[in-house]
Amino acid sequence: MDKINQTFTSEFLLLGFSGYPKLEIMYFVLILVMYLVILTGNGVLIIASIFDSRLHTPMYFFLGNLSFLDICYTSSSVPSTLVSLISKKRNISFSGCAVQMFFGFAMGSTECFLLGMMAFDRYVAICNPLRYPIIMSKVVYVLMASVSWLSGGINSIVQTSLAMQLPFCGNNVINHFTCEILAVLKLACADISLNIITMVISNMAFLVLPLIVIFFSYMFILYTILRMNSATGRRKAFSTCSAHLTVVIIFYGTIFFMYAKPKSQEFPGDNKLQTSDKLISLFYGVVTPMLNPIIYSLRNKDVKIAVKYLLNQKAIQ
Secondary structure, X not given: OHHHHHHOOOEEEEOOOOOXXXXXXXXXXXXXXXXXXXXXXXXXXXXXXXXXXXXXXXXXXXXXXXXXXXXXXXXXXXXXXXXXXXXXXXXEEXXXXXXXXXXXXXXXXXXXXXXXXXXXXXXHHHHOOOOHHHHOOHXXXXXXXXXXXXHHHHHHHHHHHHHHOOOOOOOXXXXXXXXXXXXXXXOOOOOOHHHHHHHHHHHHHHHHHHHHHHHHHXXXXXXXXXXXXXXXXXXXXXXXXXXXXXXXXXXXXXXXXXXXXXXXXXXXXXXXXXXXXXXXXXXXXXXXXHHHHHHHHHOOHHHHHHHHHHHHHHHXX
């Protein structure tokens, strides 16, 4: 009976940045400001993509989905992180940890697929412009987005259920500021081979496969652009892809560092590595969603025009 009780954990303790108490207020202010920018920037993009008829195209439909995803992703973890930083309340219930892990993994998986879908959309628009309305019809791009959300959710259900059914033997201290799956797996006192195998399969499906689609899409796009005779046409084609490509580089650059090789076992005293993992996780979890609307707004004339139009309409009202 005692052995069974030792394997059950009713709550977890998130260490976060408790090792740097003097910096916690600075982290609180920094994360709060970034979170408000995320809500505002992505919210404006969603409203613009819905109410401005000029943005009723596949590219902006995907962008609206990406903005909504970023809001959901950050809202699943940032508020609790802010509370822990300001109140020093670092415990989270077992079910709360499972929910946080599910949303974090689901949103990350879905974003990988969405970025791949957006690259394919740009490939069709630039390489097959005459057939673009047929290939990327409303039914097709809505189905593509739905598949992204559904597959991300299913992947997260599998990963979360496998992780949370593991025995933890009383060890409930997570050296992270969220219930990040790799940090939770380190606490397990059982064989996690199945988790590692499913994580590798997940990485292949949600990291490698979309990245292959993105790579070949942009190879064909680059080939098509270089064959254009018009300098204006080349600039326009580059401008429609540059924002998406920038987001892809930032997102995949950070997330590959964290998930390309699941690190379930690390040396307990390797604090520098653990701190760097937290900062990188914070970067792709907060900074990237904050940069997305900024990048798309600065590099896209249609978005800037739509946002200005909406702001002018509100000002008039």
